[in-house]
Amino acid sequence: MSAIKTRFAPSPTGLIHLGNARTALFSALGGDVFVLRIEDTDLERSRAEFVAELMNDLRWLGLDWQEGPRGAEPDPDWYQSRRGEIYATYYRLLEEKGLAYPCFCTPLELEVSRKVQLGSGRPPRYSGRCAHLPADEVRRRHEEGLAATLRFRVPKDRVVEFEDEVRGPQRFAGEDIGDFIIRRADGSPAFFFCNAIDDALMGITRVLRGEDHLANTPRQLMILAALDLPRPRYAHISLIVGDDGAPLSKRNGSRSIKQLREEGYFPEAVVNMLARLGHHYDSAELLGLPALRAGFDIRRLGRSPARFDVSHLDHWQGLAVRGAADDTLWHWLHTETRAVVPDAHRAGFLDLVRSNCLFPKEADAWARILFTDELELAADIAAVAQAAGEAFYLAAIDAATESPDDFAAFLAGLKRRSGAKGKHLFLPLRAALTGSLDGPELAKIYQMLDKPRLHRRLAEFTYESE
Numbered sequence: 001m002s003a004i005k006t007r008f009a010p011s012p013t014g015l016i017h018l019g020n021a022r023t024a025l026f027s028a029l030g031g032d033v034f035v036l037r038i039e040d041t042d043l044e045r046s047r048a049e050f051v052a053e054l055m056n057d058l059r060w061l062g063l064d065w066q067e068g069p070r071g072a073e074p075d076p077d078w079y080q081s082r083r084g085e086i087y088a089t090y091y092r093l094l095e096e097k098g099l100a101y102p103c104f105c106t107p108l109e110l111e112v113s114r115k116v117q118l119g120s121g122r123p124p125r126y127s128g129r130c131a132h133l134p135a136d137e138v139r140r141r142h143e144e145g146l147a148a149t150l151r152f153r154v155p156k157d158r159v160v161e162f163e164d165e166v167r168g169p170q171r172f173a174g175e176d177i178g179d180f181i182i183r184r185a186d187g188s189p190a191f192f193f194c195n196a197i198d199d200a201l202m203g204i205t206r207v208l209r210g211e212d213h214l215a216n217t218p219r220q221l222m223i224l225a226a227l228d229l230p231r232p233r234y235a236h237i238s239l240i241v242g243d244d245g246a247p248l249s250k251r252n253g254s255r256s257i258k259q260l261r262e263e264g265y266f267p268e269a270v271v272n273m274l275a276r277l278g279h280h281y282d283s284a285e286l287l288g289l290p291a292l293r294a295g296f297d298i299r300r301l302g303r304s305p306a307r308f309d310v311s312h313l314d315h316w317q318g319l320a321v322r323g324a325a326d327d328t329l330w331h332w333l334h335t336e337t338r339a340v341v342p343d344a345h346r347a348g349f350l351d352l353v354r355s356n357c358l359f360p361k362e363a364d365a366w367a368r369i370l371f372t373d374e375l376e377l378a379a380d381i382a383a384v385a386q387a388a389g390e391a392f393y394l395a396a397i398d399a400a401t402e403s404p405d406d407f408a409a410f411l412a413g414l415k416r417r418s419g420a421k422g423k424h425l426f427l428p429l430r431a432a433l434t435g436s437l438d439g440p441e442l443a444k445i446y447q448m449l450d451k452p453r454l455h456r457r458l459a460e461f462t463y464e465s466e
């Protein structure tokens with residue numbers, strides 16, 4: 001069987017979000033060769049910095065492309081904004097075949113026609129007003145300098161059928177599709193057009209994209225058929241929706257991949273979460289890309305919208321943090337955090353991070369609690385500590401002096417001296433030592449807090465009555 005070529009074709013109009021990333025991921029998993037193409041025809045909204053950002057995001061996720069641009073400098077191989085001459089050739093071909101024609105209708109005229117059709121209960125589509133203008137009339141209007149779009153002449157008697165790899169058989173009647181614009185009045189190519197042409201010219205055999213594009217597909221198939229260009233297989237995957245039920249979008253401020261990276265999410269966590277959103281894997285373990293690829297089956301992609309749930313992402317993040325190698329985890333920490341962790345406690349601290357933190361920010365908070373004097377107790381926490389009474393802390397200081405290196409012995413000593421047990425023992429101790437009522441095992445805290453600091457924290461509560 002010949003190699004399957006897939007592509008990701010974003011418009012660089014904002015930072016990519018989880019919805020885009022999932023489409024990119026499944027495209028990368030669902031092909032042998034993965035292509036990146038930049039659809040920057042919207043000159044007003046496209047920006048070079050977004051190209052650089054999206055390349056960075058894809059590489060970070062591990063979704064490097066085998067064919068596509070290497071840098072953010074536009075070139076005619078991969079940037080649609082530079083492929084005008086190529087598109088011009090195909091416009092000419094269509095016009096020569098009589099399969100495309102200039103339309104001089106103004107936006108106002110089109111709007112009026114739309115309203116009239118809606119008013120009489122018909123679905124709005126182009127009326128075909130310019131479909132049969134005589135050649136000399138067209139010439140005259142061009143000479144007058146009238147702006148024209150180029151419309152594709154839809155074969156009204158044709159039915160377009162295709163087998164969507166996710167959604168099954170699809171059928172669209174030509175008579176339901178009005179002649180549509182393939183070149184705007186300003187000369188720029190319409191999405192349907194350049195997207196379909198480029199898929200064909202780049203040898204894409206499987207187009208895996210969001211179902212927002214499903215209705216575009218019959219138009220694209222008509223264009224390809226009219227130009228004798230090869231048609232790819234299509235797979236329209238469900239969109240990821242947010243808590244509000246609306247699809248994630250660059251326009252509605254959905255959390256970007258860049259933001260997730262900056263918060264400290266591991267790419268493995270993002271990728272594993274996305275891979276399970278609308279696709280079933282037998283394994284519930286954190287899988288690397290090769291394993292995700294091996295387990296990927298396009299027939300396992302669900303059709304219903306997939307809701308993004310941050311608790312799922314955090315579940316995978318927990319697995320990624322727990323599974324991270326020492327060196328990876330160490331460099332994942334903020335520089336300021338690394339600066340306060342003593343060498344002797346590095347390994348112990350990383351263990352503590354693995355079982356207690358999801359983000360570098362949380363690790364930083366624990367590093368400060370353990371290795372600096374910046375401890376501030378909120379009023380309710382201080383109240384818990386105080387409730388144990390002065391005698392408890394005096395006993396704790398004695399026990400700590402007696403067993404500085406042995407937490408079990410310290411605890412036994414404290415129990416014996418104070419008579420406290422259970423939560424009356426652990427809660428005040430935690431509160432006084434860490435300013436928190438939960439967190440890492442007390443044994444680890446006891447071991448990592450340096451002894452003068454430990455004593456100072458216990459002593460804080462010994463003169464409460466003064």
Ligand SMILES: Nc1ncnc2c1ncn2[C@@H]1O[C@H](COP(=O)(O)OP(=O)(O)OP(=O)(O)O)[C@@H](O)[C@H]1O
Nearest residue numbers: 010011019020023209210239240247248249250251
């Ligand atoms: N919420 C989503 N869930 C899954 N895929 C999506 C989602 N939004 C976009 N995509 C897919 O991402 C790919 C790139 O699309 P594009 O660059 O146009 O992004 P977009 O987020 O739709 O942009 P915009 O917000 O500007 O419409 C397309 O295949 C599109 O179908």
Ligand SMILES: [Zn+2]
Nearest residue numbers: 103104105130
């Ligand atoms: Zn017209």
